[in-house]
Amino acid sequence: MTSTIPTAQPLPEAAPPASPAPSAGPSRLRHSRPDLLLCGGLLTAILLVQGWNITGFPALSDDEGTYLAQAWSVQEGRGLAHYTYWYDHPPLGWLQMALVTWLPAAVSPGLMAVAPMRCAMLLVSAASAVLLYVLARRLGLRPWAAGLAMGLFGLSPLSVVLQREIFLDNIAVMWVLLAFCLAASPRRHLWHHFGAGLAAAVAVLTKETMLVVLPALLVTMWQHSHRATRKFAVTGAVTACGLTGLTYPLFALLNHELVPGPGHVSLWDGITYQMSRPGSGFLLDEGSGAHAALRSWLYYDRVLPLGGLAAAVLLVAAWRWSAAARPPAGPALAVLLLTAMALRPSGYLPAMYVIQALPFLALALAGSVHALSHVVRGEEGSGGRTRRRRVVVGSGVTAAVALAGVLVVPHWYDANRTALTTDANAPYRAAHAWMSDRTHVPDPARTRVLTDDALWLDLVHAGYRPGTGAIWFYKADLDPAVARTLPRGWRDVDYVVASPTVRRDAATLPLVRAALEHSRAVVSFGEGEDRVEIRRIDRRDRDTP
Structure with a gap:
């Protein structure tokens, strides 16, 4: 790797050598x-x-x-x-x-x-x-x-x-x-x-x-x-x-x-x-x-x-x-x-x-440090x-x-x-482990979960149906194709993984906001604003017209 210093005038074009010198490669290296x-x-x-x-x-x-x-x-x-x-x-x-x-x-x-x-x-x-x-x-x-x-x-x-x-x-x-x-x-x-x-x-x-x-x-x-x-x-x-x-x-x-x-x-x-x-x-x-x-x-x-x-x-x-x-x-x-x-x-x-x-x-x-070094060296005067x-x-x-x-x-x-040294993702790992446990969710293929995309792929690998089982929470409100799979709105949802992103943006998403309001926290991982909650939709609310 060689250095080329830009000059005020263009460099003349050099004629190519008739044949490369035998030591050109080792010399360059x-x-x-x-x-x-x-x-x-x-x-x-x-x-x-x-x-x-x-x-x-x-x-x-x-x-x-x-x-x-x-x-x-x-x-x-x-x-x-x-x-x-x-x-x-x-x-x-x-x-x-x-x-x-x-x-x-x-x-x-x-x-x-x-x-x-x-x-x-x-x-x-x-x-x-x-x-x-x-x-x-x-x-x-x-x-x-x-x-x-x-x-x-x-x-x-x-x-x-x-x-x-x-x-x-x-x-x-x-x-x-x-x-x-x-x-x-x-x-x-x-x-x-x-x-x-x-x-x-x-x-x-x-x-x-x-x-x-x-x-x-x-x-x-x-x-x-x-x-x-x-x-x-x-x-x-x-x-x-x-x-x-x-x-x-x-x-x-x-x-x-x-x-x-x-x-x-x-x-x-x-x-x-x-x-x-x-x-x-x-x-x-x-x-x-x-x-x-x-x-x-x-x-x-x-x-x-x-x-x-x-x-x-x-x-x-x-x-x-x-x-x-x-x-x-x-x-x-x-x-x-x-x-x-x-x-x-x-x-x-x-x-x-x-x-x-x-x-x-x-x-x-x-x-700038390099340019200043040239000034300090004072190459123009001696x-x-x-x-x-x-x-x-x-x-x-x-x-x-x-x-x-x-x-x-x-x-x-x-x-x-x-x-x-900081482990900021322990709540996500714990939420994934809980949602993947068949003692908590016996049949993931028939369960619908609103979640953010940080956990979406984990839930897909755990057996939830991509797109209609594991649902990226934005799409429940903004994608007509997803809305058609939820004819009763939030009542067709089983769980909400309430991460900081879901709680923050739910204010502008009516279905997600209603799902949070009609659910209760089953378990929570982490503390404060960084916590990740697993919330289950209340069956009595879901069955009420």
Whole structure:
């Protein structure tokens, strides 16, 4: 692995050698050995920290269960989703997930549940971390700076928590990092830029919000393409991205689901829903949902979000530095674009949104330190006054780095220790064990249970009928196909697994709310707001007209 420092003028095209030198391979491997050792050591640490207690923390989320249930549906040949696919997200994300989880599901179908399948996300984390290191080197960062970016990205408590979870954003980040690596290829081959466009399209079809960072990808490609072929490279990348992205509306068109109509879902309705979702409010308004998401991010880590944002602003403002110290403008621009989207008062800001910014925040922070190191080294001058200035500035930077370490390391240690030792999913495991016990539920195949998707697959594996026995609680109110199987509404339900998600969202779901009101808690696992209750519908209420 070699480094290519971006220069102010394009490098001349070199004529290809008549035949490769015999020692070219060993020589390249020898020069890449420090990169391999550093990257391999950091990758080992990242996988160890992210993998330890991965099934216990954080608490299972309904979104994780939904994506995994959709992947299970693909594996079982039931369609693109475990219920009617309604174009809420492009399906490519869980199609990839189905490939990743196919082998463990084939070996042991019982493993196809949310907590164990989090282990599959370690493959995605490993690929993303390595791609980030490669990208940092291709953007001109020295090995120590590339290692700093990789460490910030993989070991920040915010990353440890969010990258463990089965989110489409994590898979999309892997693809967009591949696109940036290809765009910054030192060989400047046209096919690398076409590949960058293709990878970018896959990222967008995995999670559509990745559209936001595509301008930053174009900036990176423009900087690293040869002047003689730049127009062809950019045109080819845009064409590859656009044509690949058009397969999604083409799929809807071929299924006669592009526009609304009677008796079917449509891509247009899905887009309309996403665009009309209630906004989370202004990010800096303390009473808004967006600010609550921001607080949750800063609870785990303040250094990467705030430090990375400040570094991105600095890098974009100081991009006209000397060629040797020129910072990576593309990742810095990506941070600013994602921040601008988060600041929209009318926009919807989910907690996993920050996942898309994590690699660029890490690159911006490492890139700013790398650029500052060139200034400190003072390579343009060698006089005595310059050397004294270097000593003073270098001492100040060293003191600042030491102070940052003293302030950051203890907080990171405490936050990561929570992720490595806390078992937040014991209530879910206990609820699953209770619902799977035939002494409590003698005939699961004839029992109807409202549950969230975090437990849905577990109940299916326990013998409950998928879709109409184990019922994702949202669908009882929102899916007409499910409503037809419940002609008497909540009276046709036997149990409700009242998780925090079910209790929170029942306020807007009449059938689920009525089921909770006409049921009694049989057993409860956990305490407070995090408890999971097994509630049985009262027979007297159910038989009353």
